[in-house]
Every structure is written in C-alpha cells, then in structure tokens.
Amino acid sequence: MQSTRVSFPDGALSGEGEVLLVDQAASIVVVDATPFHPVDHTWPDQPGDSGSITVGDVQLRVAEAVMAAISDEGALAVGSDIPVKRGGEGWTWMVGHRTEGAIPAGIAIGARVTLTVDADHRHALSRGHTACHLASLALDAALADLWRKQIGTDPLGSPDFEGRANQSSRIHADGSVDEYRLGKSLRKAGFDSEGFAATLDQRETRINEILAGWVASAGESRIEVEGPSIIDRRTWRCTLPEGEVGFLCGGTHVRSLAEFASISVSLDLRDPQLLVMTTTAVPAP
Structure with a gap:
C-alpha cells in the first residue's frame, strides 16, 4: 500500500480514486487518491476539508478529512491517535475521510468513487x-x-x-x-x-x-x-x-x-x- 496521492496543492476540488480501506467503527474511508486536504495531527492549524464521496447513486457526506496511518502490522491510527510524526518509519500515511453516519455497502474496498470538496x-x-x-x-x-x-x-x-x-x-x-x-x-x-x-x-x-x-x-x-x-x-x-x-x-x-x-x-x-x-x-x- 502506498501513501495517499493528493491533488489539493494544485487547487483541485474533485477527483476519483479507489477505496483501500473502510473502518465502520472509526467512520473512516481511505482512498488511494484524493483532493481533500486533511487536518494535520501534529500541528492542527487548518481544519480538514468537508464534502462528499459518491459511487453510483450513493452519496456519503464527509465531515472532515483527517490524517491516518497504517502500521506495517496493519493497525489503523487516526488523527491524534497516531503515535508518530508524519512520515515516521513503519507506517503508511493516508488521508482519512471521516464520514457522517454509517458507511453504505456501495462504498467498499475496491470501489471506484468520486470525491468532491466543499468549494466555499x-x-x-x-x-x-x-x-x-x-x-x-x-x-x-x-x-x-x-x-x-x-x-x-x-x-x-x-x-x-x-x-x-x-x-x-x-x-x-x-x-x-x-x-x-x-x-x-x-x-x-x-x-x-x-x-x-x-x-x-x-x-x-x-x-x-x-x-x-x-x-x-x-x-x-x-x-x-x-x-x-x-x-x-x-x-x-x-x-x-x-x-x-x-x-x-x-x-x-x-x-x-x-x-x-x-x-x-x-x-x-x-x-x-x-x-x-x-x-x-x-x-x-
């Protein structure tokens, strides 16, 4: 698994990606590429983007994009629970999309989704x-x-x-x-x-x-x-x-x-x- 590719530095407000991870308990969806800017877990000065994830007729609201990391052992850590600084060895660094409510079945590992940031x-x-x-x-x-x-x-x-x-x-x-x-x-x-x-x-x-x-x-x-x-x-x-x-x-x-x-x-x-x-x-x- 590679770290999330991001397009927000270029000003992107929308994009497509493949779902890599869904964690219902944490209300987190991880995609291989995203336009969402996440709040940093070590210096949280700028809030994360909000918006939506869409697949087919299913649309899921994203409350805030956050930093996420997956250890070499497969453990997911999100936001302030990440035990190391950004880029620390032994972890793959991702953008997590924290959702509002339950994640529907259509947004599953392997699904191609459209990601849209709240532009305003x-x-x-x-x-x-x-x-x-x-x-x-x-x-x-x-x-x-x-x-x-x-x-x-x-x-x-x-x-x-x-x-x-x-x-x-x-x-x-x-x-x-x-x-x-x-x-x-x-x-x-x-x-x-x-x-x-x-x-x-x-x-x-x-x-x-x-x-x-x-x-x-x-x-x-x-x-x-x-x-x-x-x-x-x-x-x-x-x-x-x-x-x-x-x-x-x-x-x-x-x-x-x-x-x-x-x-x-x-x-x-x-x-x-x-x-x-x-x-x-x-x-x-």
Whole structure:
C-alpha cells in the first residue's frame, strides 16, 4: 500500500480514486487518491476539508478529512491517535475521510468513487491560511525595532518573533487566531516586552498598513510540492513588493492576493504574558 496521492496543492476540488480501506467503527474511508486536504495531527492549524464521496447513486457526506496511518502490522491510527510524526518509519500515511453516519455497502474496498470538496469552505480556509501567514510576517516587521539582541530572521529578514513566541495558531474561514507567549525566555532573548505593551496601538496600525500594501500588490501565491503523496514536503510561496517569501506549509492557499479586499489584525494584550492576534480577511467581490 502506498501513501495517499493528493491533488489539493494544485487547487483541485474533485477527483476519483479507489477505496483501500473502510473502518465502520472509526467512520473512516481511505482512498488511494484524493483532493481533500486533511487536518494535520501534529500541528492542527487548518481544519480538514468537508464534502462528499459518491459511487453510483450513493452519496456519503464527509465531515472532515483527517490524517491516518497504517502500521506495517496493519493497525489503523487516526488523527491524534497516531503515535508518530508524519512520515515516521513503519507506517503508511493516508488521508482519512471521516464520514457522517454509517458507511453504505456501495462504498467498499475496491470501489471506484468520486470525491468532491466543499468549494466555499475550502476557499474560505485558504484565504484564512494565506492571511495568517501574511499577518505573521507583518507582525515580525512591525516589532523589528524591539529586539536588543540578534536572533534568527523570517523570510523577509525581520527578527523572527513569530518563530520565537508563537504557541498556537488556529485557522478558520477567512481568518485566524494566533497566540504568542511573552514570557521570561523571550525577554532573555532580547525582546522589549514593556516597550511593546506601551506602543501596542501603534504596532497594530503599522501591521495593518503593511498588510494593506501587500493586498494592493495583488502578488502571486502558490504551493510548490516535492512529490504527489500526502507526506511529501510542500512550500507556500508568495510574491510581495519586498520580494518572494516562502516557507514549509502543509495547508491550502489562495492563488493571488487579488482574492482579498482586505486583511487586517487586532492585537489583544490584556494578559501581559500572552499576545492574541486575530486576523480577519475580507474576500474580494
């Protein structure tokens, strides 16, 4: 058995495949190839796609696509129950389609099925994910002068606040919520937390100015892949006025920043140890 071949990096919303596994207890259908993007079990920032699986007159609703893995001994593990990181040896890595209700007899091992992704949901999540990445880059740029020591840099050359402080990221339709820990270790690394708190409103304004300029540039956004399987590395790349940026990312994205009317953030520092950044994307009409 080979790892699932995926077409979502190319923007596919439909495809055909052969059913390889049906697990009624787990409500999981595994197919050899799929357009569905699954939620990652180790960094579940972007929810999995929803949609349907069809064979003949039988249609089965897919609530969410998830990561699945089958051990060399034949054991199926799904989502957070997978005991190893993606690509770990001794496992075959698959996309599981978690279904709503019982799986009908027509969707059985060996059946050829049609898979259809909910397009509106996918596009909204893609906008949310691209906006999340852009907001993190704008945040790094807006906080660059608050570092008293040299640290690693992000793809635009700004001090990498995102990489140092981010503790969680949750993408949703047309937006995201990111949390950053502003603790003792960050201060030891040279970050001026007190200066940040004193200038919070100005930093937010600066981030939104940067984002407005990037949206106006209507730059290209794309995913580069090293292979067709779910475990092959994927890189998000985007053309900005400052140059092209890129970093590893397993999610889905827009094709162009022209798909946005606007991207904006709000910063919440009610807890001085925790920055919450809420990103909101408005789709272009």
